[in-house]
Amino acid sequence: MNSVESILGKIIMMLKDSIKTINEYQRAKKLNDLDLDYANLQDEFERLVKLAKYITDTDISYVNLIDNYSQWTITSSASGPFQVDREDSICQFTIQGEGIQELPILDQDKRFSDNPFVKRDKLKYYLGIPLKVSTGENIGALCVLDQSEKNISLEKKRLLQLIADEIVEKLEHKKKLDQLEDQLASAIKERYQMAHDIRSPLGGILGLTSTIEEENMDADESKAYFKLINSSVSKLMELTDDILDKRQKLGDKNQFDLSSLKAHLEELYLIPASNKDIALDVSFDKTKNQYKFSRRKLLPIIGNLIANAIKFTPSKGSVAVKLDIMEMDKRVFLTVKVSDNGIGMSKEKLKELTNDALGLNPGTNGEKGYGLGLQLVAEMVNSIDGKLNVVSEKDKGTTMDVTVPI
Known part of the structure; x- marks a missing residue:
């Protein structure tokens, strides 16, 4: 019994x-x-x-x-x-x-x-x-x-609960606002394309009317007519420029380039790495900094990878993050490689990447494994049509590559 x-x-x-x-x-x-x-x-x-x-x-x-x-x-x-x-x-x-x-x-x-x-x-x-x-x-x-x-007092605790509820409401509204901004960005993108489609012929008309206006024409009525055309076309050009400017401002707010992504990652993870006496180096290809890409889900994805690398790297170790842009099959991709010289994983452990137990392993300083981080990363990467690849060898470190279309 x-x-x-x-x-x-x-x-x-x-x-x-x-x-x-x-x-x-x-x-x-x-x-x-x-x-x-x-x-x-x-x-x-x-x-x-x-x-x-x-x-x-x-x-x-x-x-x-x-x-x-x-x-x-x-x-x-x-x-x-x-x-x-x-x-x-x-x-x-x-x-x-x-x-x-x-x-x-x-x-x-x-x-x-x-x-x-x-x-x-x-x-x-x-x-x-x-x-x-x-x-x-x-x-x-x-x-x-x-x-x-x-x-x-109980009354003050109730007031704190109201503040906590307000914080959560702000966070959830922020998420909804981000979703609305994505929808707006999509709509403005269509307007942006329209603006480009009509801007070229309008520019040609404007140039033609300016040429005619500069010539010595006998008919004053013709000049007046072309001035009206010139004025109308100029207003249409201003409208298309306004559409393009709005699109650019909205895009800048929700976008990274390689240098701004590097700055964000350093701001968030240099201190956690230095607290464990780990050298964190974030680098990028400066020749490709002209590319802009959405910030959506990038910080949670890359942040989980960096935190995971710090966790499983001993003191005096190093974590390297390389950011790059590549073109393949007429598409453009952001690539992120996070490499460490930590404890690594055996072939058997690599096969367990989808297991809940993976996130329960202690770190090199005994950090508790609330991880499940790699599972979350894989899910987030898949949600934006990206790919995650992990290469690791026990006692020699781990390299995690993320490739996402931009």
């Missing part, structure tokens, strides 16, 4: 672990689907974070967005967002629950008493509220912390 109970117990534990893994995958996927540029969120949420700090009269207030490996923090100061390893996050426990998590004696909680941030800042109090999106996943948390013990 005990043997049967033991087997049943193991089965139940396996089912729970499987459900937890699936839930974490869906949660991380939902955050990636928002397609956020963490470097540009500070201005949008700084005031709300300050409001949370003011309401609770606490030392610190944060908005924390938690992906596979990292916690991206937006503060109440203008210093900009910063990143910490997920295993050092307190909010990672908040997102696993359904409601407010309050830790009135944070420094005495066994889970956090040795936390580097709790020890460094001598923190004693924590209160976190999950950031739950409309489909039910917790993508992060709004939290306040203090160096003294606090007693925050």
Whole structure:
């Protein structure tokens, strides 16, 4: 009987672990689907974070967005967002629950008493509220912390919940706005083509009328007639130029070139790499910087690859990111190669790339594997008709190539 109970117990534990893994995958996927540029969120949420700090009269207030490996923090100061390893996050426990998590004696909680941030800042109090999106996943948390013990009232907690709801609403509206802008860009692209189609003949007419106008014609009526044509054509030219200008401005807002993509990646990942004493080098072919391409899904895709490389590369190691543009079969592609000299993977492990268990491997510094990152990357790459290729050798490193049409 005990043997049967033991087997049943193991089965139940396996089912729970499987459900937890699936839930974490869906949660991380939902955050990636928002397609956020963490470097540009500070201005949008700084005031709300300050409001949370003011309401609770606490030392610190944060908005924390938690992906596979990292916690991206937006503060109440203008210093900009910063990143910490997920295993050092307190909010990672908040997102696993359904409601407010309050830790009135944070420094005495066994889970956090040795936390580097709790020890460094001598923190004693924590209160976190999950950031739950409309489909039910917790993508992060709004939290306040203090160096003294606090007693925050139920009314103030309700106000914090309103702020958390407002943050989620802004993020989801941002996603909807991005989708509308994509639709608008498509419509403007059609207008752009129309403008080009009519601009050439109009330019020819304008040049012809200008030539006729410069000649000494006897008939004043003819001159007046051609002046009218000249004026009309000039207005049409202004209209087509306006269409082209609107298209260019909208495109610039939602597009990268190789140099701006490099700058974004360095802003987000140089510090996480240096914290682990890893050399991160991002390079690109400067002769191809004239190409523009949509930023959609690029940061989540490349970010997951870089975070994965950092995780599985030991201190004093290196991660190289090469950005390039190539033309093939009359199409243009963005290529991203992320290479590391980390612990690599065996042939057997490579075959498990689609397994949930892959993301549960610890990193070289014992980082916990909330990964499932490669699965998410593969799904996102497929969604934009791209290709992902992984080459790895145990103890010799890994190279991941992404090719996406632009």
